[in-house]
Amino acid sequence: MIRVERASKRFGAHVAVDQVSFHVPPSTVTVLIGPSGSGKSTVLRLINGLERLDAGAIVLDGLPLDAAGRNLERVRAETGMVFQQFNLFPHLRVLENLTLAPRLVRGRPAAVVEAEARALLAKVGLADKAARFPAQLSGGEQQRVAIARALCMKPKVMLFDEPTSSLDPEMIQEVLEVMKALAAEGMTMVVATHEMGFAREVAHEVLFLDGGRLIEAGTPERIFGRPRESRTQAFLAKVL
Amino acid sequence: MDPLAALGRIVIFLLPTVPETIKITLVSFALALLLGLLVGVVRIAPRAPWTWIGRTYVDAIRGVPLLVWIFFIYFGLGRVLHLPQFVAGVLAIGICYSAYVGETIRAGIQAIPRGQWEAAASLGLSHRQAMQRIILPQAVRVVVPPVMNDFIACLKDSSLVSIIGLRELTRAGREYSSGTFVDFETWLVVGILYLAMTVALTRCSALLEARLRRPEAAA
Numbered sequence: 001m002i003r004v005e006r007a008s009k010r011f012g013a014h015v016a017v018d019q020v021s022f023h024v025p026p027s028t029v030t031v032l033i034g035p036s037g038s039g040k041s042t043v044l045r046l047i048n049g050l051e052r053l054d055a056g057a058i059v060l061d062g063l064p065l066d067a068a069g070r071n072l073e074r075v076r077a078e079t080g081m082v083f084q085q086f087n088l089f090p091h092l093r094v095l096e097n098l099t100l101a102p103r104l105v106r107g108r109p110a111a112v113v114e115a116e117a118r119a120l121l122a123k124v125g126l127a128d129k130a131a132r133f134p135a136q137l138s139g140g141e142q143q144r145v146a147i148a149r150a151l152c153m154k155p156k157v158m159l160f161d162e163p164t165s166s167l168d169p170e171m172i173q174e175v176l177e178v179m180k181a182l183a184a185e186g187m188t189m190v191v192a193t194h195e196m197g198f199a200r201e202v203a204h205e206v207l208f209l210d211g212g213r214l215i216e217a218g219t220p221e222r223i224f225g226r227p228r229e230s231r232t233q234a235f236l237a238k239v240l
Numbered sequence: 241m242d243p244l245a246a247l248g249r250i251v252i253f254l255l256p257t258v259p260e261t262i263k264i265t266l267v268s269f270a271l272a273l274l275l276g277l278l279v280g281v282v283r284i285a286p287r288a289p290w291t292w293i294g295r296t297y298v299d300a301i302r303g304v305p306l307l308v309w310i311f312f313i314y315f316g317l318g319r320v321l322h323l324p325q326f327v328a329g330v331l332a333i334g335i336c337y338s339a340y341v342g343e344t345i346r347a348g349i350q351a352i353p354r355g356q357w358e359a360a361a362s363l364g365l366s367h368r369q370a371m372q373r374i375i376l377p378q379a380v381r382v383v384v385p386p387v388m389n390d391f392i393a394c395l396k397d398s399s400l401v402s403i404i405g406l407r408e409l410t411r412a413g414r415e416y417s418s419g420t421f422v423d424f425e426t427w428l429v430v431g432i433l434y435l436a437m438t439v440a441l442t443r444c445s446a447l448l449e450a451r452l453r454r455p456e457a458a459a
Contacts, residue, residue, distance in 0.1 A: 076364045077363070077364030089360075091377050100363075101364060150363070
């Protein structure tokens with residue numbers, strides 16, 4: 001579904017992502033772990049073209065995304081992105097947050113999109129909040145709206161950039177539950193997170209990044225149970 | 241002569257020119273808003289030539305006094321184009337204020353968090369769609385108070401076109417004072433009439449601001 005080949009990205013002198021390669025098969029969950037600044041977010045942002053590749057290639061379901069930024073809007077429409085800061089549109093009601101892009105970008109009829117949006121809101125447990133504005137919701141509710149908004153585009157892949165890192169502890173679970181349900185339905189997902197419990201439970205593959213490099217990849221059992229690299233061991237010793 | 245009657249006479253002489261001042265202000269500022277929106281959007285365009293053009297426009301216009309713009313357009317360009325006083329005056333004020341309004345709008349656009357652009361982009365919206373649907377509607381709320389300040393300044397600066405003979409409030413004041421030599425009272429009344437208009441506008445601005453107060457902030 002996603003193939004990342006020797007992807008590199010630098011910001012000025014700082015190398016954010018250094019020749020990272022991995023492959024995400026359809027209907028699997030890949031979890032990126034690593035310290036802050038390890039390049040997790042940048043990898044996600046490269047996949048949906050929010051950052052341009054300096055070198056390497058990323059192919060999404062046969063669509064290549066290269067340094068020239070070809071296929072940019074198509075790739076973005078096929079990848080749903082959930083941000084740490086939710087980034088809901090504050091001037092639009094919850095329902096409009098969901099329906100805007102499918103209508104504008106996909107050109108789909110309003111009535112159909114609205115019905116789908118309401119179904120998605122029900123799915124994330126927010127059917128009664130369709131007419132609210134984002135600021136009237138809790139952080140956990142906002143993040144669930146953001147997930148529903150991304151899903152409303154019927155993406156082939158969902159990318160999560162530390163979706164629970166700015167939430168109060170009591171709201172983290174409600175968001176993780178939605179993500180687990182999504183994974184169980186067979187959605188292809190790439191998740192950057194510090195939630196090791198989630199990685200252990202849901203991931204098919206865990207990638208450990210440090211300093212922009214992919215240090216180690218494997219099943220959650222292997223990475224958490226028998227990490228090979230000393231850097232992985234040191235990181236896990238701190239967070240587990 | 242009874243001082244109150246003298247003041248009354250001045251008011252009766254000046255009041256009919258107030259609509260002309262308002263007309264000049266409204267037409268100039270409508271032009272300023274239109275051009276200013278263009279300038280603001282162009283200034284933050286992702287492609288280099290546009291940003292450069294926008295900045296040059298703003299610098300060139302803000303660096304020259306409005307009075308010089310009025311002379312340049314009325315006497316300078318007027319030589320060739322034979323612009324009526326009203327058109328020349330409105331063009332000068334409108335163009336001049338478009339630079340200020342443009343900068344205000346640019347600041348409003350840039351006050352919208354980057355995450356809004358990114359969320360729009362991640363959903364597949366183009367730069368233009370994001371600007372129209374996500375950024376500008378939010379920027380409007382940020383921009384209304386400072387743009388209203390520009391509008392009030394524009395009203396006061398409309399007095400400058402009296403110099404090319406447009407018969408608005410200030411021009412009428414000059415006519416009356418030079419004909420009667422009642423300078424103190426005349427300019428007092430002119431000042432009070434401008435003050436009345438600007439105070440009314442300030443109140444309108446406060447009301448508008450309250451109405452635009454973000455619906456999303458009402459928890």
